[in-house]
Amino acid sequence: MWVLFGGGLVAFVFYILAVSVNFLNLFGRMPNLKTLENPKSELASEIYSADGVLMGKYFRENRTPVGYKDLPQNLIDALVATEDARFEEHSGIDPKAMGRVATGLLTGGSGGGGSTLTQQVAKVLFRTRADLNDGILNHVPGLRMLVIKTKEWIMAVRLERNYTKREIIAMYLNINDFGSNAFGINVAAKTFFNKSPKQLNLEESATLVGVLNAPSRFSPVTNPERSKNRRNWVLSQMNKYGYIDQRTYEQAVAKPIVLHYSVENANKGIAPYFRTEVSKSLLQWAKETDHDLYADGLKIYTTIDSRMQKYAEAAIAEHMQLQQKWFMQHWKGQLPWRDETGRVIPNFLQTSIKRTERYKSLFNRFDGNKDSINYYLNKKYKMQVFSWQGEKEMMMSPMDSLAYYKRYLHAGFMAMNPINGQIKAWVGGTNFKYFKYDHVKQGKRQPGSTFKPIVYTAAIDQGYSPCYQRPDVATTFPAVAGRAPYTPKNFEGGFSGRSFTLRQALARSMNSITAWLVQKLGPETVVSYAKRLGITSPIEAVPAVGFGSSDVSILELCGAYSTFVNKGVWTAPMMVTSIADKNDNVLREFVPQTREALSEETAYIMTYMLQASTTEPGGTSVILKTGFKFPYEMGAKTGTTSNYSDAWFMGITPDLVCGMWVGGEDRSIHFRTGAYGQGARLALPIYGLFMRKVYADKSIGINTNPFPKPQQPLSIEIDCSKYYGGQRDTIPYDQKLNQTDLNDLNNQDI
Numbered sequence: 001m002w003v004l005f006g007g008g009l010v011a012f013v014f015y016i017l018a019v020s021v022n023f024l025n026l027f028g029r030m031p032n033l034k035t036l037e038n039p040k041s042e043l044a045s046e047i048y049s050a051d052g053v054l055m056g057k058y059f060r061e062n063r064t065p066v067g068y069k070d071l072p073q074n075l076i077d078a079l080v081a082t083e084d085a086r087f088e089e090h091s092g093i094d095p096k097a098m099g100r101v102a103t104g105l106l107t108g109g110s111g112g113g114g115s116t117l118t119q120q121v122a123k124v125l126f127r128t129r130a131d132l133n134d135g136i137l138n139h140v141p142g143l144r145m146l147v148i149k150t151k152e153w154i155m156a157v158r159l160e161r162n163y164t165k166r167e168i169i170a171m172y173l174n175i176n177d178f179g180s181n182a183f184g185i186n187v188a189a190k191t192f193f194n195k196s197p198k199q200l201n202l203e204e205s206a207t208l209v210g211v212l213n214a215p216s217r218f219s220p221v222t223n224p225e226r227s228k229n230r231r232n233w234v235l236s237q238m239n240k241y242g243y244i245d246q247r248t249y250e251q252a253v254a255k256p257i258v259l260h261y262s263v264e265n266a267n268k269g270i271a272p273y274f275r276t277e278v279s280k281s282l283l284q285w286a287k288e289t290d291h292d293l294y295a296d297g298l299k300i301y302t303t304i305d306s307r308m309q310k311y312a313e314a315a316i317a318e319h320m321q322l323q324q325k326w327f328m329q330h331w332k333g334q335l336p337w338r339d340e341t342g343r344v345i346p347n348f349l350q351t352s353i354k355r356t357e358r359y360k361s362l363f364n365r366f367d368g369n370k371d372s373i374n375y376y377l378n379k380k381y382k383m384q385v386f387s388w389q390g391e392k393e394m395m396m397s398p399m400d401s402l403a404y405y406k407r408y409l410h411a412g413f414m415a416m417n418p419i420n421g422q423i424k425a426w427v428g429g430t431n432f433k434y435f436k437y438d439h440v441k442q443g444k445r446q447p448g449s450t451f452k453p454i455v456y457t458a459a460i461d462q463g464y465s466p467c468y469q470r471p472d473v474a475t476t477f478p479a480v481a482g483r484a485p486y487t488p489k490n491f492e493g494g495f496s497g498r499s500f501t502l503r504q505a506l507a508r509s510m511n512s513i514t515a516w517l518v519q520k521l522g523p524e525t526v527v528s529y530a531k532r533l534g535i536t537s538p539i540e541a542v543p544a545v546g547f548g549s550s551d552v553s554i555l556e557l558c559g560a561y562s563t564f565v566n567k568g569v570w571t572a573p574m575m576v577t578s579i580a581d582k583n584d585n586v587l588r589e590f591v592p593q594t595r596e597a598l599s600e601e602t603a604y605i606m607t608y609m610l611q612a613s614t615t616e617p618g619g620t621s622v623i624l625k626t627g628f629k630f631p632y633e634m635g636a637k638t639g640t641t642s643n644y645s646d647a648w649f650m651g652i653t654p655d656l657v658c659g660m661w662v663g664g665e666d667r668s669i670h671f672r673t674g675a676y677g678q679g680a681r682l683a684l685p686i687y688g689l690f691m692r693k694v695y696a697d698k699s700i701g702i703n704t705n706p707f708p709k710p711q712q713p714l715s716i717e718i719d720c721s722k723y724y725g726g727q728r729d730t731i732p733y734d735q736k737l738n739q740t741d742l743n744d745l746n747n748q749d750i
Helices: 002-021 033-037 074-082 095-107 118-123 144-162 165-175 185-193 203-213 224-240 246-253 272-289 306-330 349-351 355-366 370-377 398-406 448-461 500-509 511-521 523-532 543-547 554-564 600-615 685-694 725-729 733-744
Strands: 045-049 056-059 299-302 380-383 391-396 410-418 423-427 468-472 499-501 569-573 576-580 586-589 594-596 633-639 646-653 656-664
Touching: 056 272, 074 118, 074 165, 074 203, 074 224, 095 203, 118 165, 165 185, 185 203, 203 224, 203 246, 224 246, 272 299, 272 423, 272 576, 272 586, 306 410, 306 423, 306 685, 355 370, 370 398, 370 656, 380 398, 380 448, 391 398, 410 554, 410 685, 448 500, 448 511, 448 523, 448 543, 448 554, 448 600, 448 633, 448 646, 499 500, 500 511, 500 600, 511 523, 511 543, 523 543, 554 569, 554 600, 554 646, 554 656, 600 633, 646 685, 656 685
Parallel strands: 045 299
Antiparallel strands: 045 056, 299 576, 380 391, 410 423, 410 656, 468 499, 569 594, 576 586, 633 646, 646 656
16 A cells, blocks of 8 residues: 555656656646746736826726735625635645545535636736647646646646735736726626725625636626625635625625726727727737737827816717707708709719628628618618617617718818827827717818918918018909819909908908919918828829818828928827836837928917907808807918818917818718808807817916917018008908807807
8 A cells, every 4th residue: 555655756757757747748738937936927008198087998808907006805704714715724625625525426426616816816917727738638628627627726826826816816816807898807897896805895805806716607787696695605705714704795696786987999088089009009019019909908198188188078079969950950850961063962872881891791691682681771670879868768760870870960070289299188089889980080071161271381481571562353363274274252242442451361261262273372382281281191282272172180280280380390199108018117108200491480470370260250260259259369260171071170279270171971961051061050069069068177377368479570570550541340241140159059159
């Protein structure tokens, strides 16, 4: 018997050594010492605002670790009592538990689980049943589980040598899956109870420990009764091992599970459109530097100001809710998709549906069979849809859904600091969950008159003064290469014949004088200045270039207007300031990209020109002074495209440049009149609502000083008051509309 015992002991030792070194590749790999000392689990990368607010995360497994000091004692007690009552007594393997399991197997009964907490950490952390399961014997029935368990024993002992008991407890709670896309106790506490782990009470801790055994089976969301029974069993274990007394146990089991359930996802959090756009550049950086954005626990620090972002989102929601109401009334009982003559576009929905993923999926599924495709396109389903009154459930077919959403107006908004290029607010649309398309960078539309300042910049640079006078008369571009003669008209349709200074002309957004400047300068000159000011989208050198005939993005226009404020220095809009690893070691810092684009004098004169829009009688943006009553210097420019398809507004202050656009998903969907569809009415109020909140929030510290003047005296005259004469009281029809009807714009006291 002694020989057999000794031989068995020697064989066992050799077996353990053989598994440890993967003898002849019989048992599969073991983690090396470096991996054991630095075990890695997937950690969510976190993205922060400039003022230190967590905006959201990038993850495959939503996991954010916490230290032992951040764990409540009742959670630790619940875990030990339930999973490993002798945790403090063993060194990774519990002989009593293993003996109990062996006895159960020999007698045909159940001995319960024999794995210690440390073994469970090894199983999850090193994926012993997947990644380390590649040896020859792993494919032999009966031996596979023995080899796996042996590896877990070995690694458990090694973990106990490398880590303290507290570190192992923290590791266990950080790596395990709690269901509902919550990995680790930190995310689980927030998901189920909207708390940090430290704030969990006894019942909540017991609930989460109970979930660990089988997250789906014991989920308090999908299986509340089963979860409560499991929680009560955990509490009974705590009572059994002396962690809580009988009275505490009885009081706890009598309480219901009270959830504050919310699953983190990409649709939630601060600035979701911005986060999506940032992820594109981060993925490229991660690829180049061998990082994993979704697993390395990176910390991304952005330029966004969470307060400004909140105000921008609120302004969009407040304004667009009312505009949508008016739009639905405007087209009540009629189809809004119209061609340039105002006629309904035939087969509009049938053509549009073919661009959707639903149609493409059905086309592939039924090999292009029209009858089958049309059947499912017109079959009604119960679906959640967006509305400004909140989500609602409706019976709709895919065709119904398309028609429903095509009637919605969309918007984009961006605010940036023109001095350093930092983007402070980014709202890519009205609701990220339902409308993923980003209208700040991804979307490009004709900018209308917001492009005119580029024409005037070229004129100022060529020696024209803001006080230069030009009569309001027609300018005709002759026919060229088959193109018909082109005579741009003013907004009101005619020409007054009176003379206006260039400053007045820009303030009133007069097409006649802009057309004359384009003709004098040449379309090619205007295009070259657009490129100097950071416009990278293709711009056609055509007579209509000065009226924004080529598509651009809000992002590009904000960069261009920032050049005026930043003394002629173009600064690329900047989204991220730095990236750090999970231990806060800085991996990359970003600096603004800049280049000299204009002289300081030209840039200042353009800020002076743009201010006229808010101060000159007839200015397209006087409502900012007369309605919103902003007392500070600000420049502005409205923009409206043909048929009112696109409404734009650009606003500048000494340290903030804002751009916004409003329109339909398709250019054929829009208001029919300027009374509703012009930029001063459909886009400008977003700026007013936003700036009102920004100025009111003293913690932001927005600059209210005048635009700084150049140190050197100006070489041209800018005081045009002596040229005005009696024309200062003349206000064109469209501007009268701004000042009267805009007072009722949002049914607000503005």
